[in-house]
Every structure is written in structure tokens, then in C-alpha cells.
Amino acid sequence: MLTSKRQYNAAKLAAEDLRSAILTQSNYAEKSSALARMAANKDKRKLREIEKQIEEYERVTSNALEEIELLTFEDFLKAPIIYRLSNHMTISRFSELTGINSRQITRYENEEYENCSTSTLREIFNKINLNISAHLKARL
């Protein structure tokens, strides 16, 4: 997930580079049409992924969200990031709010809270007054 304006700007540039790469790869077909096609497919996959991240960042930072929709377990873990970004909070401010060292917040965000303990996550949700209401559905 993109967690800063700097990352967002870098992603926009990367997306632009990928778009132009996809256009120029067809020139490689003179040497290997198979590799040209495969490289274009690879870059299209990468582009889709980056565009998803850009779209997510734009959506999250456009307004302060009153509700964060959780569709996957990963969404649940990303909720503190989404909360911070949607409220246009710096990591420093978020650190003051939660009482967690800003370097640690950065580390958590880099890992999308995958390695954050459940007790710390609970503490963060409490400090930012985030209530959770979940509906679990068995996979068929």
C-alpha cells in the first residue's frame, strides 16, 4: 500500500514508465516476438498493480473516512494506515496519538502491520477510537 505522498508520486512516475515501456517493447519483436509479448504482459501486470495502489491512495486520501470497509484480513491490518491517511495525519502525529514510536509506526506500515502483535493492534484501535464490526462468512 502507498503510505505517503512521496510514494504516491513515485508510483505515478513508475506507471508512466511502464506505459511507455509497453509501447516500445513491440520493437523487440524483430529479435524475439515471444519475449516482446511476454515482457509487455509482465509490464501490464505490474501496471495494473501500481494503478490499483494509486487508486487506493487517492480514494483513501480524498476524504476523512467515517467507515473503513474491511473485505479481507489484510484490509483489517491496513486499517491504521487508512485511518492515518484519510485524516491527513503525519506519522509523527499518529505516533503521538497512539503512543508508539514513529520509527516503529514506519516499520509497521512498511509491512502493512503484518508483524504487529494483536495486543498492539488492539491498543492502536483503542487510541484512535476505531470500532470494529465484522461479519465473517464461510468460503464455499
Add this chain to the structure above:
Amino acid sequence: MQLQYNSFGTLASDHHLSHWNDVLKYWGTNAHRKKLIKNSEPAIELLRTLGIKKIFLAGSFASLKEKPGDIDGVFIVDDDFDDEKLEALGFDLLEELEKYGLDFYPADMPTSKTGEPHIDFFRRGRNLESPGLIEVDLTTTPKK
């Protein structure tokens, strides 16, 4: 052999390896890296069967980073590269390499409208530090 690094933690000059096995010896510096290298071996074998003789490893793998996410790099495509053999595989080579942790492109394939080939992109470096790359000769890698 003592490798030299620049202030960004990338190589100061190319590291030449004559066997794929040497990648594990010099760059398998922790459990994470060892796993990355071992997991990529089927992909390396696939490149060899397609006649690829040389590859360059780059990005965070060719640096002091302890836990690179994958192995970036390029493979050298000779002028006599057998396209038909590649098509006959029946699957997307680059996608298959990714499954084994290799984010690879042909070395001379352009990265953007400027026409800069992938190998030059890696040689430029993220911080314009002109990092060295890990050159690996695949022709002398002993089969298991």
C-alpha cells in the same frame, strides 16, 4: 574475495561468478537469502535449457540488503536465440521466472520510450550511483 560496496550498499563494481553455485556461496549470507537462491534454481535451469549463457543479478539482491523481496536481473539474449523453442514451452517464460522469485527481463529490451535497455537501467542505479552487478556464467554450472 572482499567485495567493495558504495555508500548506498550496492556493489562498487561487477562481481563475476563462473558458477550459479557461487551465488549461494557469496550471496547466501543469511537464511532468507539462501531460501531465495535455492527457490530460484528451477528457473535458472529453465533459462539454461533455453540456451541462455549469462545473467546479471541486480537490484537489492546485489546489495547489502538482508532481506530482498526477490531477485531482480536480466538475461543476455544472443542473436541466435531460439524463439520457437521458447514458444514450444507453452507458457510465459517471464511469468514462470517470477514464480521462482526472479524478476527478470532480457538485458537489451528497452525499459521506456527513451529506449534505455534494462541492463543500463540497473547499471544506472536507483540513486544514480552506477552500481556493479553480479554476473553469472550459466554455461559452467554443473547439473545436479
